[in-house]
Amino acid sequence: MPVAFEAGDSVLVTLQRAGLHPNHGGCLCAAGDCPHCLATVNGVAYVRTCQTLAQPGMIVESFPTDDYPHLPPNTQRGPTVSARNLHCDVVVIGMGEAGQAAAAAATAAGKSVITLDDKAGQEVVGIYPELMVVARTDTGMLHIHAHDEVVVATGAAEIQPVAPGNHLRGIVTPRAATHLAAKGVALGRVVVVESGGAVNLSTSPALNIVAHRKGQVLQFEGLDTLKAVVIQDDNGLSQRIECDTAVVGLGFTPRDLLVRMAAGLKVRAVGDAAREADLPPCPNAGMVCSCSSVSAADLQRVWDQGFHEMELVKRATLAGTGPCQGVVCVPHMRSFLATRTAAADPSAMPDITRLSKVQAPFTARPVVRQLTLGEVAAGAHHHATPRTGLDAEHRRLGAVMDRIGGWWRPWHYGNPLAEYWAVREAVSIGDVSTLGKMIVSGPDTLAFLERLYPTKVSSIAAGRSRYVLILDERGYVMDDGLICKDSDTRYTLTFTSGGSSHAEMWLRDWAEGWNMDVRILNQTMSLGAINVTGPLATQLLQRAGLTQPYKFMQHGHASIANVPCRVYRLSFTGEVSYELHHPVDQSAKLWRTLMTLGADLGIRPHGLQTLLQLRLEKGHVIVGQDTDFDSTPRRIGMEWALRMDKVDFLGKPAIERTNKTVLDKQLVGFEMSAPATFEGANIMYEGEYVGYVTSSTHSPLLGKVVMLGWLKLVNGALPSEVMIDGRLARRVDVPFYDKEGGRARA
């Protein structure tokens, strides 16, 4: 229904003036402290209507009576919220008298000060480590970074009554009564109850006060709306008074949520935010925490179960975990626990408020205000996934892109089978820019690499490369790659795409630890790399400017398509292959020229799907996919990559030790008929689990499924036939394709 409002009216005032309640009831504070005026406003749930100015066309919905606010439909995308970062020495939150004084003092001391006040539309939602204050404003989020301190001057909240019927409409705090009356809200017959807190409503002459009593509210009567209040005076006499509104004064509790969430940070409270909390009477009945529907009976129940600490009672009942974050319930929980504790210890009676047994409130956590996901995400960014210099080229060619190995990479270009045959029968190019690429230079380079790698580095000639396993100090396979000798004091190292980010740290760590005189340059993102592979690869490169033949595992410099390249002759696909490492800003030029020059050779680009298929036919291991955290060279069948006669290398002592144990499992090859099983499929032998598949593909060339998988030894031997995916599979030696390696070395 439409309701009228005046400029400056809050939504709460607007609704109250129209005789409406934003929610289903409960004591109103009109100060942003309690959860009782929360409503869904313009589709955003948990809006404090007392703190929200009414606007034309605003749609206000109360929550369902028996449910949480409805989530917006998932087709509805919320607005993007921006974040603004500000820096200062001191942040002052709350601009009442105490806040103004704190800000003035800091300014006078020469500090740069930022002040925040909810009345100015800056609603602080949390204080985070490194003194970051986050505030919500109409124009976005503020992330304010304080260098010195944060001063909390947020004042104190009024304590709300707990008694049977305190969920009814028509109960207000003294401040709320004053505010609503001043705004012209008709409160009807008003009963004032002072329950430990003085109530002075003399500034609100419009109020029709029918009774003003000191005592404790025993009950609020009514169905939905308050009809009467039952009060017990200090003499124990009770009285029932009919009314439309009950104004209950119970004293104040500091608004110190922001301080309580900032333990260890330079955050201090001033003014009423630093005051001692008043202690209301012990709640014996009624709703203590309306956010989480925790009654006084619930408190008694958890007390009886042995939960006697504030933090435990919070966790046991969830009191204090809802929208008001305990502002309403904490005073009553403290009173309840103090009273029960004192009752259990008669020496503590009769005045529990003087005792140290009144427990401190529980730790507060950000956020103290409900936020939209857009507000939470403001200023936050996803981890960015790097793109190669060919990213735009892949997308232009219609590649299906995916994040693999920490990069955006082409999975395929629409026809993976054609890509496969281009490699096996003609020529193809693939983007391998993501490989890790490092240069190590310095007088200690050889000594450093000898100690680092399990191969004999000194036997690598200049201009030659060698495949290497990379081990950690426990002898487990961590990565693999190439060592390429440039000169006696300079080597180029390559790593897998996924391992490259760790590789630089690994190199630097050991170089520093061993006090090696080396310089290390990570070129992973500076160089593009294109793999030219297939039986016609050499022919294509000759067209592009390759003048000298390269032997298998040889490397050198050449101008290819007028792009300066470092050329590496190797093979991952099983065919003749050249990796062309080049300046990343020339990747597209090199790629396009190769595609043009190879058009009549049947060139096609291949994506990662095809590359994985090709390498599996060759039985090449992918570290991280085929290996596990405990994969030793022996277990993956690659002891040939170790030179155990070296004096030392990283992981050698561990290898020597583990080699003395009985081999328990091994990474081996399997074949079976189509279709290919999924990677991760169980391997069974005589009904028992004996391993799992790590890589699986159907080989178009071989006409069968080829796999790698971990296989346990049974009675000291590897089973030769197993069941995979319910089908018979044979264990076979790898590689599956071109066992002599003649094609790659051609």
Add this chain to the structure above:
Amino acid sequence: MPELKSLPFTRIVATPMALDATIWPAEALAFRAANDEVLLLASSLPTIADPHAIILPDSGFVGVWLSAEALQAIFEQHCEWALPATRPVFVQGAVAGIAAKLWLEAERGLLIVPAAYGHDFAERTGLA
């Protein structure tokens, strides 16, 4: 809106002592990215007193010169750390969640990010 463009850096990795002692060309911008590394924008190369220094052209970074006002707008929205007040100054840190290098002069500044993150950086900061 200015666009990120490839920067013709020379990347120099050498001993800290050698880098400390290097006299950089007058017109050069030499950014000390690490104790042992300099990113150099210059038309000529200085002599580095380290025979094992790695000195290579490097096109792995993109950057854009922006006015102080434009930089301030980006920093307010995307930079959670405080920039130093001194100018000129070279600083490094996350901007829009991406590792960036900043060369700040009195009236303008150069924003530098790895080319591999250029797309995301431009998208996030509106430099696209």
